[in-house]
Amino acid sequence: MDAVNPRAGRAGGAAPVRRRQPSATPASILAAAGAEFAAKGLAGARVDQIARRAGVNKRMLYHYFGNKEALWLAVLEEAYANIRKEERMLDVGRLAPAEGMRRLIEFSIGYCAEHPEFLALLNSENLHRARYLRRSKKMRELHTSLLQVIADLLARGEREGVFRAGVDPAELYIDIAALGFFYFSNIHTLSAIFDRDLNAERARRRHLKQAAEVILGYLRP
């Protein structure tokens, strides 16, 4: 995490031997901050509470991350890095186009179901009009590969005659993400207004099935 300045410079060097353990401090701060920010948003989260949850002195938080907003960005970057890492591990490039696409859809929806903190963080960042994310340099490069993978899938599918032509990778990704993201991000208000439990296993499974059908149906030539 390059937000963690003091360690950044040392990263590559051979560490002196007499270092008191690698200090899990920054990592635990990041974890605590992730949970707090996801639960309360940037404005609602309390620096005190993050420090307490991380089990470190509040001062450390400033030492490692500078201030609350920088910590927010660090949390955000880590969250994006995590999902993209898991996504890469799907290795859909080795699968048949239709199967790869289905896998991508299922992963996307599954990730939303299992990582509500990620959704909450993104929503909060959008509330701020991506002010913090835009400062980040690692973001763009993190996502070009994602688009590349989808473009490859589409191209292969088109060549093999299983996918229609003329589909924009980013636009497709957005539609896929939308189906999972919205369902789980808005699950509380939706459950309230429709008076049904969308978190129930049955409801989730039905949604996953329909979403896949919606997208794959659209892709068929």
Next chain:
Amino acid sequence: MDAVNPRAGRAGGAAPVRRRQPSATPASILAAAGAEFAAKGLAGARVDQIARRAGVNKRMLYHYFGNKEALWLAVLEEAYANIRKEERMLDVGRLAPAEGMRRLIEFSIGYCAEHPEFLALLNSENLHRARYLRRSKKMRELHTSLLQVIADLLARGEREGVFRAGVDPAELYIDIAALGFFYFSNIHTLSAIFDRDLNAERARRRHLKQAAEVILGYLRP
């Protein structure tokens, strides 16, 4: 908004010449609060700022709404009432099933495009796990008619052989909403990571077109 009780009873009477005018105060508080809450969330919004923006004494806010959280709920209820009211005005019941559905999709996406405050409010409320919305009694009734309209469309379409059978109205509504909501709600982060301007007229039009195709394609028998 019936949250503003004190004046409710008098509304209809033949008032003496403008005696104590109907007081635009609660309405202007609600408008100001809507803007502030949408921009900053519940925790980030400042009561002082809302009062200033509404051009009223801060005390009035408590006089009419009780406290910040009750004001939040009032804003939320009004936001929902607004979209449902416009939705009802579509009168899709009088249109052919496919046309009605298309109109519903276009409205849904258009509303998200034109009412980013609504999206922001819902996201914030979901951050709070719908804590406030769940207290509201008017919510459920507000949405049963919506489901009824969709169910009617689906039934008619099925009877006429233009829609597939077995589609759940709520689940379909969620998918429709998802496509518009996610695109515009996450437009800032998406634009950042994909490095393109999703707010551009061309991008928006393309999204609308694809979304309609995605849903209508799925509905075809």
Next chain:
Amino acid sequence: MDAVNPRAGRAGGAAPVRRRQPSATPASILAAAGAEFAAKGLAGARVDQIARRAGVNKRMLYHYFGNKEALWLAVLEEAYANIRKEERMLDVGRLAPAEGMRRLIEFSIGYCAEHPEFLALLNSENLHRARYLRRSKKMRELHTSLLQVIADLLARGEREGVFRAGVDPAELYIDIAALGFFYFSNIHTLSAIFDRDLNAERARRRHLKQAAEVILGYLRP
């Protein structure tokens, strides 16, 4: 109550017939204020709450009494007037000295037991160093008769050889009042630190008995 200005002037006159009922408003304000002030003190009492408890518009309170502090004084004056009135009704002048004295003691203690609001008001007024009471003109005259009664009792008792000589009436009154006032005024803290219920019937009776003995024993020649 001369704090109630609008009616003061009219008091003696033949009231016009067409007066809409005598309006219990000031009296009910006074009663409500008495209860609130006794329970919370001057600073702790809320004008809103007094008005609500009295069942009148808050504005009326200002109409009749001017402001919170004037209302406080009115309550205080009424409270003093009440105890002195009951005291006069004892008519100890007609009793034998020892009996009259015993009756005075028992009344004093009994009144404290039955009127905790009175004790609370006096304590609060002392917190303010009698700032409000000192403004009152009716106070002095209200109490000279009390001292006169005690002086008479003492003089008669001394003449009859049942009381010692040289006792100051005011000082004696203070000692009598002290025994009842302190016990009931401090009953909560005393019960807490001594871990016993001083409000129990047995405890109260024992205190009354001992207090009478203490004073009457002292008065014996």
Next chain:
Amino acid sequence: MDAVNPRAGRAGGAAPVRRRQPSATPASILAAAGAEFAAKGLAGARVDQIARRAGVNKRMLYHYFGNKEALWLAVLEEAYANIRKEERMLDVGRLAPAEGMRRLIEFSIGYCAEHPEFLALLNSENLHRARYLRRSKKMRELHTSLLQVIADLLARGEREGVFRAGVDPAELYIDIAALGFFYFSNIHTLSAIFDRDLNAERARRRHLKQAAEVILGYLRP
């Protein structure tokens, strides 16, 4: 005061030269709060004013004591601890019963005369029906020894034939306290209604003399 936890643990250690001095902050807050609370009561006292008077940042008050009410209790506990400590120092156990009792009476009255803040605090706490005091654990134990001392005095006096039998220690203590407490606690209203200066040296001396006589006379067999 153990309400001030954070520093408690370090107290005994051999501190490096004046490293972060023992911080007079909590003590000065307590002193300032004592004065403010005594003068205005719990509701009337202002946190801002306490902080200003203590010469510390208002935030420190919350750092050390939590909130206004907890500070109130801390003040109360300290006040009680002070009087009990001085009382213990009288060491009446070593004196002859009559002399010990006289000393106790004189101390009790003298303390009331010299510590009007103590009286004011107790009155305010009684206004709250001892709500805060009852939470305190140190209170009971603080007062059992007091009762023990009085019981010893009474027993010795009875054995030596100078005190009557059957006197309850707590009840006697209450009567003793009453005479001093009431006189000085109500000195402002009493001076007002009787139109004489009870604070004058002569009046005070007379009261002390009479009070001692009242109690000691009662105790005589």
Next chain:
DNA sequence: GATGAATGAGTGTTCATTCAT
């Protein structure tokens, strides 16, 4: 690297009081 004390600007909320009718 690590700590607890300290800060000033602000946070939502409440107050006694007055205005317009």
Next chain:
DNA sequence: TATGAATGAACACTCATTCAT
């Protein structure tokens, strides 16, 4: 006589941040 709306100053309390060690 009576009312509900309106006010501004203050209220207890909290915030992210920095200081001294």
